[in-house]
Amino acid sequence: MAALEFWFEFASTYSYPAAERIVPLAAARGVDLVWRPFLLGPIFAAQGWTDSPFNLYPAKGAYMWRDLERTCAARGIGWKMPSAFPRNGLTGARVALAAAQQPWIADFVRAVYRANFVEDREIGWEEVIAEILASVGQDADVWVERASAPENKSGLREQTSQAQERGIFGAPSFTVGDELFWGDDRLEAALLHASGGS
Amino acid sequence: MAALEFWFEFASTYSYPAAERIVPLAAARGVDLVWRPFLLGPIFAAQGWTDSPFNLYPAKGAYMWRDLERTCAARGIGWKMPSAFPRNGLTGARVALAAAQQPWIADFVRAVYRANFVEDREIGWEEVIAEILASVGQDADVWVERASAPENKSGLREQTSQAQERGIFGAPSFTVGDELFWGDDRLEAALLHASGGS
Numbered sequence: 001m002a003a004l005e006f007w008f009e010f011a012s013t014y015s016y017p018a019a020e021r022i023v024p025l026a027a028a029r030g031v032d033l034v035w036r037p038f039l040l041g042p043i044f045a046a047q048g049w050t051d052s053p054f055n056l057y058p059a060k061g062a063y064m065w066r067d068l069e070r071t072c073a074a075r076g077i078g079w080k081m082p083s084a085f086p087r088n089g090l091t092g093a094r095v096a097l098a099a100a101q102q103p104w105i106a107d108f109v110r111a112v113y114r115a116n117f118v119e120d121r122e123i124g125w126e127e128v129i130a131e132i133l134a135s136v137g138q139d140a141d142v143w144v145e146r147a148s149a150p151e152n153k154s155g156l157r158e159q160t161s162q163a164q165e166r167g168i169f170g171a172p173s174f175t176v177g178d179e180l181f182w183g184d185d186r187l188e189a190a191l192l193h194a195s196g197g198s
Numbered sequence: 199m200a201a202l203e204f205w206f207e208f209a210s211t212y213s214y215p216a217a218e219r220i221v222p223l224a225a226a227r228g229v230d231l232v233w234r235p236f237l238l239g240p241i242f243a244a245q246g247w248t249d250s251p252f253n254l255y256p257a258k259g260a261y262m263w264r265d266l267e268r269t270c271a272a273r274g275i276g277w278k279m280p281s282a283f284p285r286n287g288l289t290g291a292r293v294a295l296a297a298a299q300q301p302w303i304a305d306f307v308r309a310v311y312r313a314n315f316v317e318d319r320e321i322g323w324e325e326v327i328a329e330i331l332a333s334v335g336q337d338a339d340v341w342v343e344r345a346s347a348p349e350n351k352s353g354l355r356e357q358t359s360q361a362q363e364r365g366i367f368g369a370p371s372f373t374v375g376d377e378l379f380w381g382d383d384r385l386e387a388a389l390l391h392a393s394g395g396s
Contacts, residue, residue: 057245059365059366063380066378067384070387167257167260169258182261185383
């Protein structure tokens with residue numbers, strides 16, 4: 001039984017429905033989760049993109065918003081078109097990296113995605129991340145300070161480099177050993193692989 | 199009950215597994231299929247791409263080949279890495295447009311995809327398309343002539359323009375009225391929508 005590494009970026013639209021369902025699906029297969037926040041910005045920049053491809057390619061973007069709305073409706077999860085996209089996931093990602101092994105990491109990650117894609121809040125603001133930390137029962141000052149420590153900042157840069165080295169080009173991505181799966185709709189296949197199926 | 203329009207391009211990798219399963223899945227839901235060959239080249243060109251995005255963005259391309267191999271294995275359908283990509287789907291698409299309402303259209307379409315992605319044959323060559331026509335019991339000379347008639351050539355250009363106007367940016371795509379679904383992994387959702395589900 002291999003662990004499944006969940007590579008997510010808080011700006012990423014399809015990472016939201018994945019974050020909503022990954023914990024129960026992994027538990028049902030007995031697969032351990034490793035939480036791997038990273039940043040898409042440097043990876044997109046390496047491909048020559050200075051914005052989300054959903055903004056750079058309008059037809060693809062228009063489709064994504066409609067598809068995401070349908071997906072959320074079909075799954076019975078909340079959805080509200082964000083008034084800004086993409087939002088800056090940096091502060092959230094730093095907190096998620098610092099707290100990756102905390103028992104409340106899943107709650108925090110889901111709360112950030114809901115803030116972005118259900119509540120239309122500006123997750124790029126440190127005070128919003130602080131409010132989310134408080135909402136999951138944590139001391140916001142402590143975690144914001146840990147998140148902004150130099151070694152944690154460099155740790156996030158390192159994790160983003162690792163993502164790129166492992167062939168990751170979008171989010172959500174899932175890795176099981178060397179095997180890469182991309183997109184919310186590959187979560188089941190990734191979990192099947194992690195649990196020893198094919 | 200609405201019809202499902204299947205927009206496909208013979209160069210498109212993920213259109214192959216979709217073509218392999220669309221007929222029985224549509225029949226199971228009682229959904230009528232409309233076969234809509236089109237060309238991705240002009241649509242990609244409008245986005246500034248002069249090659250497949252899988253070639254332009256190597257990380258995405260490497261992932262796609264592995265993901266497609268896994269998908270074919272999981273579904274028990276053939277797969278062989280093509281020695282050339284993307285192949286020119288023009289002649290095949292012209293034949294498919296001319297024959298879109300023939301009872302053998304599904305067999306022809308599947309045979310072209312298998313030639314490309316299982317048999318590693320050069321589907322851009324007219325003689326390969328002629329051999330495929332013969333293999334599905336048709337008079338190749340008759341259909342190659344119909345395919346190359348001026349009104350059929352302009353019909354394919356028109357169909358590609360229609361695809362673009364309908365927001366299509368990749369293949370396979372499925373439309374049900376104004377609703378667009380993109381990718382082999384959205385086929386079930388498209389069929390559910392066509393059969394009156396949500």
